[in-house]
Amino acid sequence: MDTKSVDQIIDRHDAEAGSLIQILLEIQSINHWLPAGALQRVSERLDVPMTRIQHIATFYKAFSLVPRGRHEVHICMGTACHVRGAVRVLEKVEDITGITPGETDLGMKYSLETVNCLGCCALGPVLEIDGKIHGRIKPSDTAGVLEKYE
Amino acid sequence: MSKILLNIDGKEVTAQEGMTVLEAAQSAGIFIPTLCHHEKLEPFGACRICMVEAESHGRTKLVVSCVYPAEEGLVVRTRSEKIDRIRRTILELLMAHAPDSEQLKELAAEYGADADRFEKEGSFCIHCGLCVRYCAEIKKKNAVGFVDRGTRKEISFVPEIALKECENCKECFPLCPTSYLQAAWVLVKALASDGS
Amino acid sequence: MPRLNSPAELEKHRQQIKSSGDPEMPCVAICAGTGCLASGADRVIEAFRDEIEKQGLKAGVRIRETGCPGFCERGPVVVIYPEEICYLDVKPEDVPEIVTTTLKEKGVVERLLYEDADTGERAVHESDIVFYRNQQRNLLENNIKIDSRSIEDYFAIGGYSALAKVLSEMKAEEVLEEVKKSGLRGRGGAGFSTGIKWEGSRNAEDDTRYVIVNADEGDPGAFMDRALLEGNPHSILEGLIIGGYAVGAEEGYVYVRQEYPLAVTNINRAIKQAREHGLLGENILGSGFDFDVIVHQGAGAFVCGESTALMTALEGRAGEPRPKYIRSNIRGLWNKPTVLNNVETWANVPLIINRGSGWFGRIGTEKSKGTKIFSLVGKINNTGLVEVPMGMTLRDIIYKIGGGIPGGRKFKAVQTGGPSGGCIPEKLLDLEVGFDELSQAGSMMGSGGMIVMDEDTCMVDVARYFIEFLTDESCGKCVPCREGLRQMHRILTNITKGKGKEGDIETLEELAETAVEASLCALGKSAPNPFLSTLKYFRDEYEAHISEKRCPALYCRDLISYYIDPEKCSGCMLCLKKCPVDAIEGKKKQVHVIVQEKCTNCGTCLDVCPSKFDAVRKLSGESRGAGQNE
Numbered sequence: 001m002d003t004k005s006v007d008q009i010i011d012r013h014d015a016e017a018g019s020l021i022q023i024l025l026e027i028q029s030i031n032h033w034l035p036a037g038a039l040q041r042v043s044e045r046l047d048v049p050m051t052r053i054q055h056i057a058t059f060y061k062a063f064s065l066v067p068r069g070r071h072e073v074h075i076c077m078g079t080a081c082h083v084r085g086a087v088r089v090l091e092k093v094e095d096i097t098g099i100t101p102g103e104t105d106l107g108m109k110y111s112l113e114t115v116n117c118l119g120c121c122a123l124g125p126v127l128e129i130d131g132k133i134h135g136r137i138k139p140s141d142t143a144g145v146l147e148k149y150e
Numbered sequence: 151m152s153k154i155l156l157n158i159d160g161k162e163v164t165a166q167e168g169m170t171v172l173e174a175a176q177s178a179g180i181f182i183p184t185l186c187h188h189e190k191l192e193p194f195g196a197c198r199i200c201m202v203e204a205e206s207h208g209r210t211k212l213v214v215s216c217v218y219p220a221e222e223g224l225v226v227r228t229r230s231e232k233i234d235r236i237r238r239t240i241l242e243l244l245m246a247h248a249p250d251s252e253q254l255k256e257l258a259a260e261y262g263a264d265a266d267r268f269e270k271e272g273s274f275c276i277h278c279g280l281c282v283r284y285c286a287e288i289k290k291k292n293a294v295g296f297v298d299r300g301t302r303k304e305i306s307f308v309p310e311i312a313l314k315e316c317e318n319c320k321e322c323f324p325l326c327p328t329s330y331l332q333a334a335w336v337l338v339k340a341l342a343s344d345g346s
Numbered sequence: 347m348p349r350l351n352s353p354a355e356l357e358k359h360r361q362q363i364k365s366s367g368d369p370e371m372p373c374v375a376i377c378a379g380t381g382c383l384a385s386g387a388d389r390v391i392e393a394f395r396d397e398i399e400k401q402g403l404k405a406g407v408r409i410r411e412t413g414c415p416g417f418c419e420r421g422p423v424v425v426i427y428p429e430e431i432c433y434l435d436v437k438p439e440d441v442p443e444i445v446t447t448t449l450k451e452k453g454v455v456e457r458l459l460y461e462d463a464d465t466g467e468r469a470v471h472e473s474d475i476v477f478y479r480n481q482q483r484n485l486l487e488n489n490i491k492i493d494s495r496s497i498e499d500y501f502a503i504g505g506y507s508a509l510a511k512v513l514s515e516m517k518a519e520e521v522l523e524e525v526k527k528s529g530l531r532g533r534g535g536a537g538f539s540t541g542i543k544w545e546g547s548r549n550a551e552d553d554t555r556y557v558i559v560n561a562d563e564g565d566p567g568a569f570m571d572r573a574l575l576e577g578n579p580h581s582i583l584e585g586l587i588i589g590g591y592a593v594g595a596e597e598g599y600v601y602v603r604q605e606y607p608l609a610v611t612n613i614n615r616a617i618k619q620a621r622e623h624g625l626l627g628e629n630i631l632g633s634g635f636d637f638d639v640i641v642h643q644g645a646g647a648f649v650c651g652e653s654t655a656l657m658t659a660l661e662g663r664a665g666e667p668r669p670k671y672i673r674s675n676i677r678g679l680w681n682k683p684t685v686l687n688n689v690e691t692w693a694n695v696p697l698i699i700n701r702g703s704g705w706f707g708r709i710g711t712e713k714s715k716g717t718k719i720f721s722l723v724g725k726i727n728n729t730g731l732v733e734v735p736m737g738m739t740l741r742d743i744i745y746k747i748g749g750g751i752p753g754g755r756k757f758k759a760v761q762t763g764g765p766s767g768g769c770i771p772e773k774l775l776d777l778e779v780g781f782d783e784l785s786q787a788g789s790m791m792g793s794g795g796m797i798v799m800d801e802d803t804c805m806v807d808v809a810r811y812f813i814e815f816l817t818d819e820s821c822g823k824c825v826p827c828r829e830g831l832r833q834m835h836r837i838l839t840n841i842t843k844g845k846g847k848e849g850d851i852e853t854l855e856e857l858a859e860t861a862v863e864a865s866l867c868a869l870g871k872s873a874p875n876p877f878l879s880t881l882k883y884f885r886d887e888y889e890a891h892i893s894e895k896r897c898p899a900l901y902c903r904d905l906i907s908y909y910i911d912p913e914k915c916s917g918c919m920l921c922l923k924k925c926p927v928d929a930i931e932g933k934k935k936q937v938h939v940i941v942q943e944k945c946t947n948c949g950t951c952l953d954v955c956p957s958k959f960d961a962v963r964k965l966s967g968e969s970r971g972a973g974q975n976e
Binding site: 195196197198199201212213214217218219232235236239240243244246247268269271276277296298299300301302303 | 647649664669671817818819820821822823824825826828829830831832833836856857859860863864865866
């Protein structure tokens with residue numbers, strides 16, 4: 001991500017140190033990951049130490065320090081979903097994509113992540129792909145759903 | 151600065167206002183074990199081994215003495231069956247990481263902690279945070295920090311800063327109770343591809 | 347966008363809105379909350395637009411995309427006004443029939459109505475449905491009546507009248523007194539007296555104070571705050587502004603978890619609308635009171651729901667909790683007096699102002715006043731959000747409102763209070779919901795998550811699940827939580843894999859004590875609760891796992907095996923084809939056999955075996971190779 005775009009985001013938040021997480025969230029949302037150069041720029045302009053940025057970028061699950069795949073696949077592991085069999089959905093998705101949570105496949109197609117509750121508890125188990133929610137998903141349905149994504 | 155009178159282990163202790171219970175105890179020569187405390191650094195409250203029983207207004211509770219402010223009339227007990235049990239468990243949990251740490255071995259002997267109670271863990275960092283906080287608060291270089299959270303938490307050098315500053319500093323090295331810091335430093339140097 | 351400079355102008359604007367619409371005009375209200383959208387509500391909405399236009403009804407029928415009314419299991423939910431006819435599980439294909447039958451012919455589409463499981467009776471109106479009938483939906487009832495994106499709709503139902511009353515008729519101290527008298531206690535889990543918290547901040551010596559909405563609803567299984575914030579964002583805002591006035595704060599924050607993108611969008615829009623109308627900013631409604639709100643998103647950390655961690659996150663740091671020796675209502679955000687309250691707590695404030703502390707105090711029990719919203723999920727027939735007066739029994743909620751356990755399975759436990767709570771067994775179902783009652787049984791009401799479990803749920807696995815969740819979400823700063831939970835997780839996982847040994851329970855109990863007594867924050871201190879409560883009420887399951895290597899619920903994969911009953915198998919080949927590791931042998935019309943050495947216990951065969959055969963069973967114990975060939 002180029003410096004100008006990073007600067008624009010920083011300026012929108014008045015370069016306030018308290019808005020550090022909001023700034024990183026915007027960069028993550030647009031770029032899908034946080035490149036080292038962008039973090040360096042944020043550190044300089046907000047005058048916060050790199051250790052703090054490093055901590056925040058790894059502490060919070062929303063951030064990725066490595067490029068992500070084209071499609072973000074999230075599986076909810078909340079209690080309601082767990083009780084309705086989320087573990088088996090996860091296993092099936094791991095099988096199909098060949099990756100485990102936190103990983104991206106070699107073709108950069110999918111990034112898999114578990115989420116601790118999306119708030120759709122009545123529809124568990126829940127599979128979320130690129131923000132679209134597939135509720136009441138059965139392990140046998142997952143292949144069909146994933147196929148639709150290029 | 152006004153004076154506060156409290157009672158620690160049956161001894162009358164006079165403390166200055168603003169002191170913590172730990173500082174008050176230390177000023178009276180009463181020993182409370184610590185792992186993450188350093189007089190030059192802000193209290194951290196992470197190791198929990200300095201916990202003591204504090205009684206005021208008829209109620210007793212367990213407090214972290216390095217953080218808890220000394221109060222007028224507070225009655226403190228630095229040892230009890232419960233405190234000892236908790237300290238022993240904390241030591242056993244830490245020794246799953248660093249069984250060879252001299253500091254831990256000494257405390258383990260005092261509290262009867264079994265170094266082999268729990269399965270050994272890979273990393274021998276005990277997260278006292280002394281290195282991170284020393285570099286941030288005293289040297290103000292922020293060359294090393296924490297990353298991630300929970301059981302995945304670790305210390306991590308910022309290579310750009312560390313490779314410039316640490317070789318000629320290393321003031322935090324003696325603070326590390328397990329020498330994990332030194333090992334991490336060796337790794338950072340080794341990973342620096344141009345050997346500088 | 348008229349700027350409203352006085353309560354009188356607000357009232358005039360409200361009357362204008364109310365008189366401009368015809369209350370008798372037919373209106374199709376379709377839930378556009380996250381749950382129904384996930385079930386396809388967006389296509390239903392489009393279908394209605396198309397069909398209504400097609401049938402020439404556009405001028406005489408309104409379509410309203412509304413907030414979440416809570417019956418998520420049966421979504422998409424559609425309510426036709428003014429008759430209040432409620433249709434459930436609506437699909438786009440059903441829309442033409444609804445438009446013709448109900449909008450044109452004023453009839454009813456029977457098959458889309460709620461059907462009582464026992465009597466077969468159909469409920470026509472929303473209020474007839476047994477799920478809703480036994481609730482007292484003071485907070486949630488408005489969600490279906492408004493478009494969450496419209497401030498006009500909020501004005502039309504009386505929105506901001508509480509704020510107007512407060513700013514023109516009440517002094518800050520009077521507002522404080524009302525809230526104190528009402529008996530309102532925090533809905534986020536701790537249940538601290540809201541009025542006393544506010545008073546503490548007001549009396550703290552500092553000129554700068556803050557008020558915060560905690561919308562970081564992280565308890566898995568809980569989505570009450572999502573429905574409130576998404577569905578009726580202005581109601582939360584109104585409560586917050588009133589709170590700011592009472593406490594003496596000029597700045598408020600809404601901390602929303604980023605896993606709720608619709609809630610983030612809706613609250614941001616609501617704030618913009620409020621500013622345009624002069625309900626936020628300088629000199630609100632001409633009262634001289636200045637107040638504005640900033641939205642911060644969470645970034646995926648459960649621990650940030652803890653109040654001190656949340657404030658640390660608002661300051662742009664990693665969300666590590668701070669020791670609470672000085673309460674945050676005295677020294678909180680940026681070390682200033684800060685009132686942090688949960689979404690549902692704030693939502694109650696306008697109601698208390700409008701209807702009075704006396705009204706609020708008459709609902710509920712002596713120590714727990716008002717209503718509480720619960721998210722009733724898991725193994726339950728009527729899944730969704732349930733708002734009831736405090737004091738209702740768990741049994742009534744689960745059976746009368748929830749409709750009991752699906753599939754004829756037997757109830758086993760209800761888990762309340764999220765990862766800080768515990769499991770309550772059948773014999774205690776007559777406990778009343780409230781702040782103190784459930785704590786005495788080893789659980790807590792918490793933020794309102796209520797997860798029902800049946801005989802197929804392994805309680806040891808439940809304990810393991812929660813500890814695993816917390817090892818992932820722990821901030822990692824203090825030893826008792828980071829290291830204690832690490833070891834507890836290891837031991838519990840071993841137990842579920844048949845590797846438990848004598849002394850494990852005692853070790854777990856000791857680690858639990860250390861976490862409870864010595865952890866830095868409430869996450870660590872309450873982490874052992876699910877373990878302790880399952881041990882208390884289901885000790886036999888722990889002992890079966892450890893001594894007999896047996897899982898009574900037949901859930902733990904390493905302790906069960908799958909078996910095809912030769913008497914029931916018809917040889918249909920379905921399981922054979924679906925088995926991911928080709929572990930089933932057989933031919934068409936010949937009894938199939940699972941080769942235990944290859945079987946990975948994935949359960950696919952059990953899933954796909956047609957219910958008319960029901961030939962796959964789970965058995966306790968290891969491989970049953972020899973017995974298969976009989």
